[in-house]
Every structure is written in structure tokens, then in C-alpha cells.
Amino acid sequence: MSEGQHKIVATNLALSAGESLWQACIEQLAQELPEQQFNTWIKPLLAQVSDDFTRVTLFVANRFKLDWVRAQYSHRIAVMLEKLYGQPVHLELALAPREAQARSYATPASADMGAVAEPAELADDSASAAFKNRLNTALTFDTLVEGTANRMARAAAMHVSGMPGQLYNPLFIYGGVGLGKTHLMHAVGNKLLADKPGSKVLYIHAEQFVSDVVKAYQRKTFDEFKDRYHSLDLLLIDDVQFFANKDRTQEEFFNAFEALLAKKSHIVMTSDTYPKGLADIHERLVSRFDSGLTVAIEPPELEMRVAILINKARAESAEMPEEVAFFVAKNVRSNVRELEGALRKILAYSRFNQKEISIMLAREALRDLLSIQNRQISVENIQKTVADYYKIKVADMYSKKRPASIARPRQIAMYLAKELTQKSLPEIGELFGGRDHTTVLHAVRKISGERQQLTELNQQLHVLEQTLKG
């Protein structure tokens, strides 16, 4: 980062909203990181958020700290900001100018500019975090809105938190991005701890597990690693698809899995796909994943999206009229994280302009987002996306070939064309190699009927829809 960018500090870019985004981020990091690490590296950071929320610059006191924060925390911070905001956030690190340091680094001694701890000491979070459960206490069953989309998963999670180690072990929760899998997992841990405070619970992202395996390997500390993982009462492990192609990690996870199940500890996992859909994970592990209860979380339906918006606005001490919530929910359909992003924009917009929340204000606040949503999805795009997904040629979308491996993706593409575009049945037929409109109608009916029955097909359609809606 060049010196030139220091002047950003002086410019007054959407400070309140930016501050609240950054505030939410550091509150989350405070929950997840060992206190000493948090106080030393995160608390002293000064953040500058651009007014469209897409760029965050973090100012760090000196070159050493800058390198350290970049290496150790920048990825994590960027992921968290993206989670909080609902869209990718570009993160930059810069050296803080002197006047900003004087103004903003008036933090406790641990954050003293001169007092730089040894990296080796601080890098070792495996020991200091050994009994930190990494749970976010805000993510509970109470704050999770229930609807048809998550009813099964929620009921199973509730059951596990009440009677761990018994039914549904492991509990495998899968679904698309931002649908509340992580939230549900934390809720299980928080409820168990509320009921039985002495329980040993750990929430961990699969990537962190990978990194723990690597550290244990490098430092030859597998005994400590095993002590740590094999002694838990409840292991919550997020996004296990990240184990793909990591043989050593898979082996260690397999061992932990067997040890935990043998002592009737509970394991809850999440992933973006059902176990058999996981790529590059050993079969013995996949079959273990599937040996308890596997349950999907679907994208929330309209009424659930409305309830989520109203609840979340209330949690921010704001009232969102129902008609505004309907307007937003109809336009933001893909996942809850996006809904949260939309809500944050509306609240910030209303606060800055000191205006009541109305449909007009929401339309204004979400201008960019709505224009992206309204971007036309073309039949050609659907054909290409579906062909890529099922690994067939785009040309097969208009060919006369009939083997099931081709005919079925073609029917799925026809169904999506009817769902996601304004085209009529004859127009769609025309674009699929001049087929009759009754062929299209048959495909649409068949796929929409099967979608109700077949969870796997439903899941594939969600992935395709999310990809197409961008």
C-alpha cells in the first residue's frame, strides 16, 4: 500500500455505517480468537470503509505488524467481512499515518505500538485456544427464524443439543451458501453449554482443522492434537468439503471421528453438498458422514425471508414495515446473508438520511443490488451453465440425442428456462433445437414434480439457480 493512500483517513466516507460493519467484524473476531491475539493484533486496527462498503482499508502501526496481520489474519477478516456484508469486500492493509495513530491507537498496553510480541509465541494458537470453544454466543436457536426451509435441520439440531451422543450421530447438514448452516451449528453448541456448562465443545472451520493438522505434523505434536480433538463432547465442524484432496487431514479426521463416536461424543458437520456429492474425499469417510442423519437446509421461502428481515431489523432496534419487508424479500431471494446485506444497507441509508424506512427508501438504498437482480438471465446462459454442471456439451442442448445422460440435463435446462426467463413454451422449444412446446411442457412438469420428491435433484437445482442469479 502506498503512502498516497494515507489521505483516505482524512476523507469522511460513510463513517457510521462503515464503523458498524467493522464493529460487527471485530466483535466476531473477539469471540473467535484467543484474547491475547485479539488485543495485540486486531483491536488496534483502524478501519476505513468505502461508502459502497466494497473496500475496507485497515491501517496498521508499523511494517512488522502489517506483514504479520496480512499473513495471519487478512484472509480471515476478508471472509468475515464478506459474510457480514453479504458480498465480496476488497481488503487492503496500509501503514497508518502518524496523526491517525495518535488519534486511534489509544488502546491498552497490549496494543502498544512499540511492544511487539514474538510471532512464534503468538502464532501458536493451538495451545492457548485449546479450551476455547470458538462459539459465537449470538448464534442461538432463539435468533434463528424457523420455516419450511430449515424445519427438519433445526429439529434434528435441537434434538442433538438436548441429547448429544445418541440419535443422529453424526448430524450432517448441507445446503447452499448463507442459508444458516453455521448459525445452526453454533446454536447446538450454545444450547448444550447452557444446559450442561461443563461440556467440552469445539466449533471449528474445516480449514482451521487442516491447519491444525499441518501444525501438528510440522511440530510433531500429534499427541496434543489428539488430546485436543479426541476428548471433546461435541465437535462442530463447518464446511467439510474443504477436506477435498487433503489426505493427511482426512486420515486424522477419520481417527478423530472414530474416537469421538466410540465414546458417544457427538459430531455435527456442514457442507455445501450431501455426502455422496463430495468430491475428492475418501469413500470410507463419505460413508461415515452419511451414517447418522443427513439433512438439507433449503433457501428460505418468501414468508420466512420476510420474518427474518423483520426480526433482524428489530434486533438492530429498527422497525421494518411488513410491506417493505415483502418488497425486499421478493427482490432478494438467494440466501439469508444477502438479505442481511440488504437490510444493513437500508438501515444505514435510513440513518444517514434520517428518513423512515419505506419502499421508496429501500428501492433507493438497494439500487445497485436491484439492477443486478433484474439482469436478464438468457436461455443460452442457462444451457451453458447446465451443460457445464452435468459435464455434457452445450450442443447437446439442441441435439436430437436421447440417452438419459443428455436428455435429463436438457429437461432441467428447459425447466430453468421456464422458471427464470420470461420466454414462452414455444420460444423455449425453438431455442432447444426447434422442439415442440409440448416437449417443453412435459419437461417442466416432470422436473418440477420430481423436485418435490427428490432432495438431491432439488439441491442441484438450487446450485444451478444460485449460479445463474450470480
Ligand SMILES: Nc1ncnc2c1ncn2[C@@H]1O[C@H](COP(=O)(O)OP(=O)(O)OP(=O)(O)O)[C@@H](O)[C@H]1O
Ligand atoms: N433462519 C435464519 N434466521 C435468522 N438468521 C439466519 C437464518 N439463516 C441464516 N441466518 C443468518 O444468515 C447469515 C448466514 O448464515 P450462515 O453463516 O449460518 O450460513 P452458512 O449456511 O453457514 O453459509 P456458508 O456456507 O457460506 O458459510 C448469518 O448471519 C446467520 O445468522
